[in-house]
Amino acid sequence: MTTEPAPNKLQRLWLSEAIRLREEHAGPLEDREANRRAQAAGGDLAERIQARALLLAERDGQLQALRHWLQGARLALAALLLLALLSGIGLALAALGDGQRPVNVFWALGSLLGLNLLMLLGWALGLLLARDSSGALGRLWLWLSAKLARDARAAQLAPALLVLLQRQRLSRWGLGVLVHGLWLLALLAALLSLLTLLATRRYGFVWESTILGGETFIALTQALGALPALLGFSLPDAELIRASGDNALASEAARHAWAGWLVGVLLVYGLLPRLLLGLFCLWRWRRGCAVLRLDVGLPGYSLLRERLQPSSERLGVCDAAPAQWSQPTAGSNPQDSQGAVLVAIELDERRPWPPALAKGIGDAGVIDSREQRQRLLEKLSRFPPARLAIACDPRRSPDRGSLALLGELARTAAATRIWLLPAQPGEALDSERLGDWHAALDQLQLAHSDSAPLRWLESGHD
Incomplete structure (x- = not known):
């Protein structure tokens, strides 16, 4: 299977202009993930606009x-x-x-x-x-x-x-x-x-x-x-x-x-x-x-400035890195990622959480709201982990929102595993719904298991 060559400089500028014209005619695109990943990639505003345009072009087929x-x-x-x-x-x-x-x-x-x-x-x-x-x-x-x-x-x-x-x-x-x-x-x-x-x-x-x-x-x-x-x-x-x-x-x-x-x-x-x-x-x-460059003064690009290059970042202010993530680097390159993180998505309040974690494994908590999701994605993009385990409650249906979040989280880490939590005492899992989870995760090509991946998080192997 042959891989397509990466777009060259002219093609990246070309795609940026095409996305700008498209948004001028059809309105702004849904670009939260693209903005976050472009911001995490770093560089000046023109480079971030090109990174955003490439991500949107890959997603939308342009x-x-x-x-x-x-x-x-x-x-x-x-x-x-x-x-x-x-x-x-x-x-x-x-x-x-x-x-x-x-x-x-x-x-x-x-x-x-x-x-x-x-x-x-x-x-x-x-x-x-x-x-x-x-x-x-x-x-x-x-x-x-x-x-x-x-x-x-x-x-x-x-x-x-x-x-x-x-x-x-x-x-x-x-x-x-x-x-x-x-x-x-x-x-x-x-x-x-x-x-x-x-x-x-x-x-x-x-x-x-x-x-x-x-x-x-x-x-x-x-x-x-x-x-x-x-x-x-x-x-x-x-x-x-x-x-x-x-x-x-x-x-x-x-x-x-x-x-x-x-x-x-x-x-x-x-x-x-x-x-x-x-x-x-x-x-x-x-x-x-x-010497060809983007004209970042155009209205379509000026609107992206605050989203791709926030004022706090331009002034040099950023959030402090957590203790368990030493020497953080921006981006999701596996060569630059390190550490291990456990996060859970929409768990029942009655379930005890988190489990006992070895030293060096970061606990990102439970994601229940859009704001929590955005903060975590920004933090993981800035400090990408080498291993990320995501705990999901298989009693819930694998809806499009949850699967999209799993995909976004997985793209921030070098390796990702999905932990399908077992039923609590006195409860039973719906086998059909569990099968839906397996099928959806297989389609996303995400590794998953019913057993706790804590040893994998700690050492990198089972």
Whole structure:
């Protein structure tokens, strides 16, 4: 059985924004346990907000929805990569044709680079004029990702991601990596297809125009070929260009010169700009992600300040640790827990309690009210025990509230056992109700027994 990887920094911030948007639209969530566990985890307010959001997302299924959304995003990316690959091959085929007719060099160049240059110009203008420039491919990817996720709980994820990234204007750089990467793949596919066609077919090259003269084409051809010539690509001379205006030259040298010129122009003015811009966007994306933070001044986060970072804690005041819990540490990490505690839930007043306890076993008393429950949970979260025994009266029904409390208490300790108390003299236990307790505790995966776990509390073994 494989375990899902823990969310990274960006995903934790993303979930925090999604939870905030959800609470803005649907109202506050029931978050007492999440707040308590986030408070016990420590850290500044932003870290506690992220811990709370992760706990709520795990409980309500938004973490799973995030994984579904990412899976949909990967499928959408795969579809766009395939589209880019096929489009690049189509560009090369449209540029050179079937070889039966001479190739108009500037018509071929327009087929290879025209749409790319127009889209590049649109991206640059959007970058300069708009707050965030995602491009048509970027918006298409986001739309496909949401469609392929197929999870109603993912409704807030895409808006939350955009809101988060827009604070550092990161959406333009993240989607820029995607857009330039897709165009780079398309142009690379076009270049490889172009080389394949040139290697397997014989093409003649001409230029044709009704209103432009030969000198204009000579100047334009040499201007475009100047940079590729610096990289070693061939540059047709003026006589060859002038002669190609009448008909396709039959000489092998002329075909090689035009083919080298076309490949060089595609590489220099097509692939290299997309590669450089993609690397630039990637650099800006990583740099922005490194400094990305939650805006804790937002109203949705400001309301959490007192719940996650109480004034008493910010001033450095906290309750004194009990004597039996030496060197306490916050959190529920088994490596940081120590000591043993016995607690009882809703016992009959006629039952004598507590039993005789060995030295070093803490008595947390009997939990009867919500206030007692909250105080105990906060204390156990702050000073987690290594062993926790919870005594329950099996004459009571295992209702949802009691089982939820058992689960919360168990999460504060390294190891937990449930003690189902035996009947008092003159009383009998209902076997059916006792079976309900066993089934419910088995479902919660909590160890339980009818005998007193006092030796286990004292030594760690029976």
